[in-house]
Amino acid sequence: MRLGPPLATLLLLAGALLGCAEDERPEQPGGSSETSAPEDDSPSPTYLEAGDLPPTLSLKEVGARTLPARPFADFAVAAGDGVWLSGVAPGAVRYSATGAITARTRIPGEVVQALAATPESVWVPSLNPSSLFRLDATTGAVLERVRLPGSPVAEGVVGAAGGRAYVLVEPLEPRIAVVEGDAVVEEIPAPEGAVAVRAGFGSLWVPTSEGTVERYDLGSGSWTSVPVGPRPRFLDVGFGAVWVMNQGDGSVSRIDPRSGEAEQLAMTGLAIGGGDLTVGGGAVWLRTDSVVVRIDPRTRRATHVIGPPPGSASAAATDDFLLISNHDHNAVHVVPLPLPLPR
Numbered sequence: 001m002r003l004g005p006p007l008a009t010l011l012l013l014a015g016a017l018l019g020c021a022e023d024e025r026p027e028q029p030g031g032s033s034e035t036s037a038p039e040d041d042s043p044s045p046t047y048l049e050a051g052d053l054p055p056t057l058s059l060k061e062v063g064a065r066t067l068p069a070r071p072f073a074d075f076a077v078a079a080g081d082g083v084w085l086s087g088v089a090p091g092a093v094r095y096s097a098t099g100a101i102t103a104r105t106r107i108p109g110e111v112v113q114a115l116a117a118t119p120e121s122v123w124v125p126s127l128n129p130s131s132l133f134r135l136d137a138t139t140g141a142v143l144e145r146v147r148l149p150g151s152p153v154a155e156g157v158v159g160a161a162g163g164r165a166y167v168l169v170e171p172l173e174p175r176i177a178v179v180e181g182d183a184v185v186e187e188i189p190a191p192e193g194a195v196a197v198r199a200g201f202g203s204l205w206v207p208t209s210e211g212t213v214e215r216y217d218l219g220s221g222s223w224t225s226v227p228v229g230p231r232p233r234f235l236d237v238g239f240g241a242v243w244v245m246n247q248g249d250g251s252v253s254r255i256d257p258r259s260g261e262a263e264q265l266a267m268t269g270l271a272i273g274g275g276d277l278t279v280g281g282g283a284v285w286l287r288t289d290s291v292v293v294r295i296d297p298r299t300r301r302a303t304h305v306i307g308p309p310p311g312s313a314s315a316a317a318t319d320d321f322l323l324i325s326n327h328d329h330n331a332v333h334v335v336p337l338p339l340p341l342p343r
Contacts, residue, residue: 046229046264047230047249048229048249048251048264048266048267050250050266050267050268050270051251051265051266051267051268051301052301053267053268053302053305054302054303054305054342056291056305056306057304057305057306057307057339057340058306058307059306059307059308059333059335061340062306062339062340063335063336063340064308064324064333064335065099065333065334066331066332066334067331067333067334068330069085069325069330069331069332070088070089070330071088071330072087072088072330073085073087073325073326073327073330073332074111074313074325075087075111075113075276075325076115076276076313076314076315076316076324077114077115077117077122077316078117078278078280078281078316078317078318079094079117079118079119079120079121079122079137080119080120080137080138081318081319081320082094082095082096082102082137082318083316083317083318083321084115084122084135084137084316085314085332086107086124087111087327088101089104090105090107091105091106091107091108091111092105092107092111092115092122092124092135093140094137094138094140095332097318097320097321097334097336098334099332099334103138103140104140105133105135105140105141105142107124107126107133108126108129108131109126109127109128109129109130109131110127110128111124111125111126112125112127112152112153112155112156113125113152113154113156113158113168114155114156114157114196114234114276114314115158116157116158116165116198118137119137120137121134121136121137121143121160123135123158123160123165123179125148125152125158129147130148130150130151130152130169131146131147131148132144132146132158132167132177132179133145144181145182146179146183146184147184148169148177148179148184149169149175149177149187150170150173150175150177152167152168152169153168153169153170153171153174154171155196155233156168156196156197157196157198157234157235158197159197159198159199159200161199161200162199163180164179164180164185164199165178166179166199166204167197168195168196168197168206174189174190175187175188175190176188176189176190176204176206188204188216190206191208191214191223192208193208193209194206194208194214195207195208195232195233196233196234196235198236198237198242199237201237201257202217202218202219203215203216203217203218203257204216204218205235205237205255207232207233207235208232209231211227211228211229211230211231212225212226213225213226213228213232213235213244213253213255213262215260226255226260226261226262228244228253228264229244229246229248229251229252229264230246230247230248231246231247231248232244232246233247233272234276235277236277236278236284237279238297239279239284239297239298240256240257241254241255241257242254243277243279243284243295243297244262245272245275245276245277245286246264247271247275249268249269249270249271250267250268250269250270250271250286251264251265251266251267251268252264252265252277252284252286252295253265254300263300265295265300267286267293267295267302268286268288268291268293270288272289273288273312274289275287275288275289275313275314276313276315278314278316279297280316280317280318281317281318281319281320281321281322282319282337282338283295283296283297283303283317284297285316285317287315287324289310289311289312290307290310291305291306291307292305292306292307292308292315292322293305293306294339303339303342306324306339308324308326308333309328309329311328311329312326312327312328313328317337319337320336320337321334321335321337322334322335322337322339323335
């Protein structure tokens with residue numbers, strides 16, 4: 001996730017980055033105040049305190065290698081046994097478990113959305129021009145380049161499933177461009193305040209600025225709403241659930257796709273200014289602007305906390321390694337997996 005975009009896209013990013021900016025955390029429910037708040041019929045949000053987190057491990061303690069990554073190491077996604085990263089010249093590159101770059105692909109324009117991947121393909125949305133690239137996950141060869149019907153929403157997430165990709169475009173009139181092969185085959189109107197989209201369990205999952213994840217059933221074309229935590233943003237699908245980062249309080253929501261109910265998991269207890277959430281390497285990884293938290297998907301508890309240098313970006317994991325990008329330090333941190341046993 002980026003917090004300092006280039007000037008060429010500053011105006012476009014301004015609206016979408018409201019969900020990523022640091023802000024003062026709202027007063028906890030039950031707190032005292034000398035002035036009475038105006039009456040409001042809408043329900044008050046619930047902010048979770050910090051969970052029971054283990055001690056923070058340094059990069060040295062987890063055996064990480066730190067490598068230079070320029071000019072702007074940003075969004076990461078795992079595909080097969082490698083991790084693709086945007087923002088590294090010439091546009092997107094593939095890292096192996098050794099930290100070696102094994103493929104490079106030139107991406108014209110600027111990548112402003114998190115990537116999507118399957119073991120065979122990686123989808124990379126770009127701005128100026130607004131296009132979606134499908135890459136071979138191993139070689140980086142461009143398999144398709146599709147012109148999008150609008151600008152990708154900055155700091156969003158792309159979805160991919162069943163041979164189709166789903167890209168959220170146009171923040172003022174949000175809609176989801178459905179890409180199949182070399183064409184946009186459909187446009188689905190998105191909910192107001194939509195900030196991202198992922199695909200899984202026969203549905204699209206769309207977090208909104210209203211503190212919900214909206215579920216679009218690809219079979220029936222109907223929408224249902226799932227309340228989650230404050231300011232949901234990044235999300236991923238895996239381990240039989242949908243996992244959502246809530247930037248407002250550093251919590252994670254686990255949505256059961258069968259019941260449609262969400263379980264709120266207390267994590268950092270602090271607002272997240274920038275980061276990511278990803279599934280892979282046997283765990284769920286919450287990347288904030290100060291730590292990376294490993295969550296056991298069975299127990300729903302944090303097992304490890306890693307402390308890279310403060311700064312925003314992304315993370316992605318294969319079975320063999322975790323890659324943490326850090327664009328504020330022009331670096332990536334390659335962490336071998338599994339992590340050391342908890343203290």
